Amino acid sequence: MTQENNMQVPFFTFRDFPDGIHARIEQTLVEEYRRQQFILGASVQEFERSFSDYIGVKEAVGVGNGFDALVLSLRALGVGPGDDVLLPGNSFIATINAVQQVGATPVLLDPDEKTYNLTAQAVNQAITQHTKAVIPVHLFGLPCPMPQIMQVAQEKGILVVEDCAQAHGAVVAAGK
Ligand SMILES: Cc1ncc(COP(=O)(O)O)c(C=O)c1O
Structure with a gap:
């Protein structure tokens, strides 16, 4: 088997995300954990607002997946x-x-x-x-x-x- 055949292709990785995103994700997760409001909280509202702005629509509704x-x-x-x-x-x-x-x-x-x-x-x-x-x-x-x-x-x-x-x-x- 050649070296090329041994190449590992990761199924999913954060590797290619922009610089600094890891720190922001970690910080957000800690903040949400401390706030203990995982459903319909301020962060979801903020996400809905910024996502609807980003894609240029009046309303966005956050759901599970x-x-x-x-x-x-x-x-x-x-x-x-x-x-x-x-x-x-x-x-x-x-x-x-x-x-x-x-x-x-x-x-x-x-x-x-x-x-x-x-x-x-x-x-x-x-x-x-x-x-x-x-x-x-x-x-x-x-x-x-x-x-x-x-x-x-x-x-x-x-x-x-x-x-x-x-x-x-x-x-x-x-x-x-
Ligand atoms: C085309 C497409 N539709 C729907 C989904 C489902 O998204 P989720 O995994 O958040 O349920 C995915 C997930 O990768 C997808 O690629």
Whole structure:
């Protein structure tokens, strides 16, 4: 076996985060531990405010994790048993789990071979009378072609729940 074959690829690491972030995370964890208010406290409110500013929306609601965010969004939109939900077959497992959690049926679509993201064409072709929603997943930091997907969704009358777990702050340039 060559040395290259022995290379260890860490599954997840804070290694590449900007300088100083470790100290800030440690300090915040200690502060929160001392405050003993882990749910709906001042820090969550502050996070919701700064995150909504960062992504340019009026409101953000802090939840436990990305899976919960998807489940709550689907529930809020009334997606449930008897509904088909379109999503890319190459997403992280939480996306399909969320659809199953609300009792809806996941319909896995092939992504674009260059971007690995859903295309408006694939969404358009997959819509049937049972389709209630589509979940475009912005994988690896690259946004899906949202203007086109939104147009298809509006024309066909289906709901759109974006999974931004891998693309916080990513933007689609005007006209793209
Ligand atoms: C595309 C995608 N959706 C959803 C999730 C779920 O997020 P969480 O692990 O916070 O539940 C992840 C997590 O990596 C993800 O990559």
